[in-house]
Amino acid sequence: MTVDRRTFLRSGLLAGSAASLTRTLPASRRDDAPSIRAIQRRRIPKTGELLPVIGLGTSRTLNVDPSGDHPALREVLQGFLDWGGTCVDSSPMYGNSESVVGALLGQLGRQDLFYATKVWTDKGKQAGIDQMEQSRQRMGPERFDLMQVHNLVGLEEHMPTLEQMKAEGRIRYLGVTEMRDWETVEKLIVSDKLDFVQIPYSLGERAVEARILPAARDHGVATLIMRPFVRGQLFQAVKGKELPGWAAEIDCTSWAQVFLKWLLGHPAVTCPIPATSKPHHLHDNMQGGVGAVPDTALRARILEEVVG
Numbered sequence: 001m002t003v004d005r006r007t008f009l010r011s012g013l014l015a016g017s018a019a020s021l022t023r024t025l026p027a028s029r030r031d032d033a034p035s036i037r038a039i040q041r042r043r044i045p046k047t048g049e050l051l052p053v054i055g056l057g058t059s060r061t062l063n064v065d066p067s068g069d070h071p072a073l074r075e076v077l078q079g080f081l082d083w084g085g086t087c088v089d090s091s092p093m094y095g096n097s098e099s100v101v102g103a104l105l106g107q108l109g110r111q112d113l114f115y116a117t118k119v120w121t122d123k124g125k126q127a128g129i130d131q132m133e134q135s136r137q138r139m140g141p142e143r144f145d146l147m148q149v150h151n152l153v154g155l156e157e158h159m160p161t162l163e164q165m166k167a168e169g170r171i172r173y174l175g176v177t178e179m180r181d182w183e184t185v186e187k188l189i190v191s192d193k194l195d196f197v198q199i200p201y202s203l204g205e206r207a208v209e210a211r212i213l214p215a216a217r218d219h220g221v222a223t224l225i226m227r228p229f230v231r232g233q234l235f236q237a238v239k240g241k242e243l244p245g246w247a248a249e250i251d252c253t254s255w256a257q258v259f260l261k262w263l264l265g266h267p268a269v270t271c272p273i274p275a276t277s278k279p280h281h282l283h284d285n286m287q288g289g290v291g292a293v294p295d296t297a298l299r300a301r302i303l304e305e306v307v308g
């Protein structure tokens with residue numbers, strides 16, 4: 001089987017010309033890795049805006065003292081931006097993470113993110129409004145690009161607020177995150193109220209494959225993919241296992257890249273958001289957004305070889 005038959009540039013197909021998706025960063029941006037290439041981008045269906053295909057999660061990894069010095073975390077964020085990453089996902093549920101994103105961006109003198117966070121309170125509408133303003137002050141954007149109802153908590157109260165904020169230009173996109181209640185998520189997708197849905201999907205967690213991903217694709221809802229490594233547990237499944245020959249055919253040099261490329265091989269996936277506290281893992285993950293992605297046949301083979 002040849003590379004051409006087995007692989008395809010899904011992002012290129014979705015986003016237009018492949019040539020427009022990959023660019024070489026100026027050498028001045030990274031002394032230690034002058035040849036890294038920027039990652040690919042996919043369209044957000046509701047607007048056509050291009051979003052880099054690998055984002056950055058912040059749960060646990062950035063829950064540190066915001067007033068402390070965290071050179072490794074600063075390097076993670078710097079590396080993410082150098083690769084052309086933009087989508088950083090946080091939540092008031094993640095302790096200090098929103099504040100740490102804001103502090104690190106201040107140290108780097110950058111603000112060019114796709115800022116995504118969540119509203120997470122069951123204390124009613126005003127509590128949600130207050131919390132979102134607190135998140136804005138912590139992370140630092142003038143307005144959030146994406147605001148999500150975290151795990152559907154207070155959905156009835158917060159959804160009208162998000163719709164109003166979007167209509168007034170105070171957020172750009174709205175969405176929900178959820179890990180279990182697929183019936184409600186599907187109803188929301190089909191109601192055409194959502195711009196984004198954030199869901200767990202990986203070689204180890206495939207509950208969204210049957211209905212949620214097809215519904216998102218059919219209704220033009222962008223997907224942020226949480227837990228792409230099942231919190232790191234996926235690496236246990238391949239411990240001590242050599243990277244198979246086909247990995248090179250999809251430009252992968254690590255299992256992390258295989259896991260991310262497997263996700264990007266699904267047409268309804270917009271942007272997996274792996275979290276890491278380590279610069280070398282960040283570079284590994286961002287490399288997963290460059291080059292070919294597996295077609296259906298290779299995705300099935302990867303699934304078989306990794307989880308059996």
Ligand SMILES: NC(=O)c1ccc[n+]([C@@H]2O[C@H](COP(=O)([O-])OP(=O)(O)OC[C@H]3O[C@@H](n4cnc5c(N)ncnc54)[C@H](OP(=O)(O)O)[C@@H]3O)[C@@H](O)[C@H]2O)c1
Pocket residue numbers: 056057058059060061089090150151177178179198225226227228229230231232235256273274275276277278280281282284285
């Ligand atoms: N309900 C919700 O809304 C919800 C729920 C869960 C997650 N999320 C979002 O999704 C994001 C991602 O999910 P997650 O953080 O739970 O799990 P994850 O991204 O699947 O896994 C993170 C773990 O993988 C490790 N890791 C990262 N890159 C690696 C690499 N290249 N090689 C080896 N290990 C690597 C990290 O450790 P190191 O630090 O050592 O790299 C970390 O322990 C969250 O941060 C959050 O933003 C949302």
